[in-house]
Amino acid sequence: xxxxxxxxxxxxxxxxxxxxxxxxxxxxxxxxxxxxxxxxxxxxxxxxxxxxxxxxxxxxxxxxxxxxxxxxxxxxxxxxxxxxxxxxxxxxxxxxxxxxxxxxxxxxxxxxxx
Amino acid sequence: xxxxxxxxxxxxxxxxxxxxxxxxxxxxxxxxxxxxxxxxxxxxxxxxxxxxxxxxxxxxxxxxxxxxxxxxxxxxxxxxxxxxxxxxxxxxxxxxxxxxxxxxxxxxxxxx
Numbered sequence: 001x002x003x004x005x006x007x008x009x010x011x012x013x014x015x016x017x018x019x020x021x022x023x024x025x026x027x028x029x030x031x032x033x034x035x036x037x038x039x040x041x042x043x044x045x046x047x048x049x050x051x052x053x054x055x056x057x058x059x060x061x062x063x064x065x066x067x068x069x070x071x072x073x074x075x076x077x078x079x080x081x082x083x084x085x086x087x088x089x090x091x092x093x094x095x096x097x098x099x100x101x102x103x104x105x106x107x108x109x110x111x112x113x114x
Numbered sequence: 115x116x117x118x119x120x121x122x123x124x125x126x127x128x129x130x131x132x133x134x135x136x137x138x139x140x141x142x143x144x145x146x147x148x149x150x151x152x153x154x155x156x157x158x159x160x161x162x163x164x165x166x167x168x169x170x171x172x173x174x175x176x177x178x179x180x181x182x183x184x185x186x187x188x189x190x191x192x193x194x195x196x197x198x199x200x201x202x203x204x205x206x207x208x209x210x211x212x213x214x215x216x217x218x219x220x221x222x223x224x225x226x
Binding site: 004008032034036040041043044045048051086090101102103104105106107 | 213
């Protein structure tokens with residue numbers, strides 16, 4: 001089982017819709033969870049992080065965390081064509097040699113069509 | 115401007131010719147890391163460094179070397195590159211416990 005798993009997609013949604021991106025992780029001791037956006041040929045850009053169970057909202061983005069189910073999601077409301085990118089879920093190691101290490105999922109390609 | 119600078123951005127080289135990809139950050143970050151990104155595999159960690167003179171292997175270290183002689187620099191060395199090291203490479207840095215990494219712009223390496 002991969003440490004961090006995402007549906008690779010592509011996920012296609014119409015402009016104005018809600019895009020839902022999902023991620024599961026295997027290390028139950030993980031404490032920090034991140035969502036990065038990556039445009040083609042560019043470096044990953046941090047858009048959300050979450051530590052506690054529940055929802056965290058920032059503008060059109062909502063991150064959701066359920067540690068019991070080892071599940072993280074990202075909702076993008078009112079999706080825009082400029083949101084078309086690859087979204088990377090990342091999980092931070094809790095300690096020891098994993099301290100500070102971000103483990104990434106393979107990414108979900110999102111396409112928002114007009 | 116706070117940033118992580120990688121050089122070169124693009125590199126085409128031949129099998130077996132030693133090369134170095136440089137990485138420098140101006141944020142006084144202790145933690146630095148190298149990742150490679152391949153289609154369908156996401157970002158995989160090659161090596162990381164917790165501080166000066168402290169480095170350790172990540173998930174895919176074979177064929178790579180690193181050094182951390184100064185806090186700001188973390189070069190990636192390919193002693194004898196092979197075609198399976200053709201990839202997009204990213205350097206990243208952070209403070210320990212920080213909210214995520216700052217990434218460099220990436221180096222696209224092709225080994226023929």
